[in-house]
Amino acid sequence: MYRPESLVWLEGYQALQRWRDENGITGLYAVPYDVEVEVGATEAFPLGRWVPQQRKALRVGQLDDHRRQLLDEAGMVWEPGEEAWENKLAVLRSYRRVHAHLAPRQDAVWDDTDGRSVAIGQLMANLRRKGGLGKDPERAKTRAEQLxxxxxxxxxxxxLNWQRHYRVLADLVDADGPGILDEIRPGVMVDGDDLGTWLQRQQRDWNLLSAEQRERLARLGLKPAQQPTPTPVGKDAAKKAGKPSAAFQRGIAALAQYIAREGHHRVPRSHAEEIAMEGEGAPVVVKLGVWISNTKSRRDKLTQEQLNALRELGMEWA
Known part of the structure; x- marks a missing residue:
């Protein structure tokens, strides 16, 4: 008996819905190639082979809009990678609901809906780096909007470390009011982070923060630390005393910018980073690879605040 193509297609669509319902599947999910489903009078409809036929029909322009809409509603995976991407989004949503941010430590892990551990810290670092959302501009734009x-x-x-500390602090202020800031002293740990030391550093290095960072902290009630009145010294001595500290701050700013862009702190020795520093008339070029090597070799001469700043950026040797 001849069966119209429309009935064959409808049978495949019903098989897809039944397979998803029986397996409790929601959202995007790829159908394995060997899946067969009993539907209507057909005992073993080849759903796993029918699905690729729909992808091919779409590519060659033979799948009408109504059918595509029905398949979209049924969670059809049109391209490899879409299912994996949706799974990543599900993990990120779960993490965000619990922590109120997407700024995990780089070594952080989080369980997906099946209980499998996902290296969510590395995932976020990869997504933030150049090209991390894929080479296709339109797809990258869509994924950025989803994130x-x-x-x-x-x-x-x-x-991300700064963003994580800020979000934790913002949640505390939201829950307990600005007065909580006076109680967060160095040594106060929240989720494994020394929030008190970080808070003190923001006040001390207020001028090194971007305008938006300062604005966010100010909205929480934070103010810059009062700078002590310097003891008068000779002009040459003052320039000499201030040089190492300024160089260190430029290095820290360059390293932070590099990590934010690349998602890691493996800086080639020959790499130079151009940064904009407040108070500088033109961008400053920092020989970042050399700076890291030199700073590491003299780490026993660094102050505790400098070591803390390096550790904050993930430099384990500090």
């Missing part, structure tokens, strides 16, 4: 819908600051221009 912004989960957390508007997922790709903030400052290091």
């Amino acid at each position: 912004r819908a989960i957390a508007p600051d997922w790709n903030c221009p400052w290091p």
Whole structure:
């Protein structure tokens, strides 16, 4: 008996729906190639082979809009990678609901819906680096919008460590009021981070923060630390005393910018980073690879605050 093509297609569509319902599947999910489903009078409809036929029909322009819409509603995976991407989004949404941010430590892990551990810290670092959302501009744009819908600051221009500390602090202020700031002293740990030391560093290095970072902290009630009145010294001595500290701050700023862009701190020795520093008339070029090597070799001469700043950026040797 001849069966119209429309009935064959409808049978495949019903098989897809039944397979998803029986397996409790929601969202995008690729159908394995060997899946067969009992549907209607057909005992073993070859659903796993029918699905690729729909992809091919779409590519050659033979799948009408109504059928595509029905398949979209049924969670059809049109391209390899879409299912994996949706799974990543599900993990990120889960993490965001618990932590109120998408700024995990780089070594952080999180369980997906099946209980499998996902290296969410490395995932976020990969997504933030150049080309991390894929080579296709339109797809990258769509994915960026999906990530912004989960957390508007997922790709903030400052290091994720800073964003994580800020979000934790903002939640504390929201829950307990600005008065909580006076109680957060160095040594106060929150989720494994020394929030008190970080808070003190923001006040001390206020002028090194971007205008938006300062504005965010100010909205929480934070103010810059009062600088002590310097003891008068000779002009040459003052220039000499201030040089190492300024050089270190430029290095830290360059390293933070590099990590925010690349998602890691493996800096080639020959790499130079151009940064804009407040108070500088033109961008400053920091020989970042050399600076890191030199700083590491003299780490026993660094102050505790400098070591803390390096550790904040993931430099384990500090």
